[in-house]
Amino acid sequence: MRAPPAKIFRSWLEFSTAIPASPVKQPVGCVEGGMRKELMTALALAVAASSASMAENEIPVQVYLQTGDWPDPPLRVEKIVNSVFARIGVKLLWRIGPMPDTPGAGTMVGIRFVEKAPITASAQALASASPFSSRPEILVYQDRLRHHFNAMPGWSNVIPGYVLAHELCHVLQGTNLHSESGLMRASWAWPEYAAMLNNRLFFSDEDRNLILASLTVRPRR
Ligand SMILES: [Zn+2]
Numbered sequence: 223m224r225a226p227p228a229k230i231f232r233s234w235l236e237f238s239t240a241i242p243a244s245p246v247k248q249p250v251g252c253v254e255g256g257m258r259k260e261l262m263t264a265l266a267l268a269v270a271a272s273s274a275s276m277a278e279n280e281i282p283v284q285v286y287l288q289t290g291d292w293p294d295p296p297l298r299v300e301k302i303v304n305s306v307f308a309r310i311g312v313k314l315l316w317r318i319g320p321m322p323d324t325p326g327a328g329t330m331v332g333i334r335f336v337e338k339a340p341i342t343a344s345a346q347a348l349a350s351a352s353p354f355s356s357r358p359e360i361l362v363y364q365d366r367l368r369h370h371f372n373a374m375p376g377w378s379n380v381i382p383g384y385v386l387a388h389e390l391c392h393v394l395q396g397t398n399l400h401s402e403s404g405l406m407r408a409s410w411a412w413p414e415y416a417a418m419l420n421n422r423l424f425f426s427d428e429d430r431n432l433i434l435a436s437l438t439v440r441p442r443r
Contacts, residue, residue, distance in 0.1 A: 279311060280311055280312065280313040281311060281312050281313065281434070281437050281438070282312075282313045282314075282315055282328050282329075283307075283312055283313070283314050283315065283328070283329045283330075283331060283390075283394065283437070284315045284317060284326070284328055284329065284330045284331070285314050285315065285316050285317065285330075285331050285332075285333060285390070286317045286318075286319060286320060286321040286322075286330065286331070286332045286333065287300075287316055287317065287318055287319075287333045288318075288319065288320060288332075288333065288334045288335065289335045290334070290335045290336065290337065290364070291337075291364075292335045292362075292364055294378070294382070298379070298383075299382050299383050299386060300314070300316055300383075301383065302380060302383025302384060302387070303383050303386045303387050303390065305421070306383075306384075306387045306405070306423075306424060306425065307387070307390070309424055309425070310425055310430040310433060310434065311434065312394070312433065312434075312437070314390075320332065321357060321359075329394070329437060330357075331358050331359070331360065331390060331393050331394070332357070332358070332359040332360065333359070333360045333362065333386060333389075334359065334360070334361055334362070335362045335364055336361050336362065336363060336364065337364050337365065338363065338364070338365045339363035339365060339366050343363065343366075346409065347363065347366065348362070348363055348366045348367055348370060348381075348385050349361060349362045349363060349366075349385050349386075349388075349389050350363075350389070351389040351390075351392040351393050352393075353392040353393045353395065353396050353397060353398060354396065358393040360386065360389040360390065360393065362382070362385065362386070362389075367381070367382060367385075374415075377415075380418045380419070381418070384405065384418055384423060387405060387425075388405055388406060391405070391406055391425065391429055391433060394433045394436060394437060395429070395432040395433050395436050396436050397432065399432070401426060401428075401429070404417075404423065404424075404425075404426055404429075405423050405424060405425055405426075405429070406425070406426070406429050
């Protein structure tokens with residue numbers, strides 16, 4: 223078994239992604255087509271049992287969402303983010319509007335879709351997060367998303383959800399760590415985009431452990 227990719231420490235907190243030069247030629251996950259039925263049934267039962275036990279111990283996180291004039295309804299973005307976090311036992315509780323001034327019970331994160339990226343943002347960044355703040359906030363740059371969609375038409379259904387999942391991971395871990403591959407890669411490439419299309423872009427075990435450890439031990443805010 224291969225060791226998980228090492229984390230890369232970066233001093234900046236933005237997510238950026240390079241626009242791939244060639245289209246996806248083959249969907250990932252097709253190697254499972256030959257799996258025996260009995261094995262698939264056993265796997266399905268194991269996954270169901272795992273999901274049931276997670277549901278009993280889900281960790282709630284309140285997410286305050288302000289999408290501005292972004293045309294997609296919030297629920298379209300939430301569906302992908304919810305599914306990614308549900309796999310690691312984190313339940314996102316979505317609220318529309320700004321974070322309250324006074325801290326409530328549980329972990330809170332704010333997300334704002336802003337019209338333009340600040341001039342301090344790196345050229346490829348689609349969003350940024352402030353994982354070290356006592357009131358962590360994620361900013362999504364609408365101008366950068368639109369530019370990205372112009373280069374990758376048809377991807378507006380999936381990319382914003384994974385951008386939010388990536389930034390929420392930074393905030394919930396309280397780190398600016400990136401991985402060499404996968405959802406927490408600093409700049410996605412075709413392996414990550416292909417995984418998105420197949421609903422197979424998840425957190426690594428290391429990412430999951432860091433999120434759960436942070437949510438379990440740090441003071442609520
Ligand atoms: Zn990042």
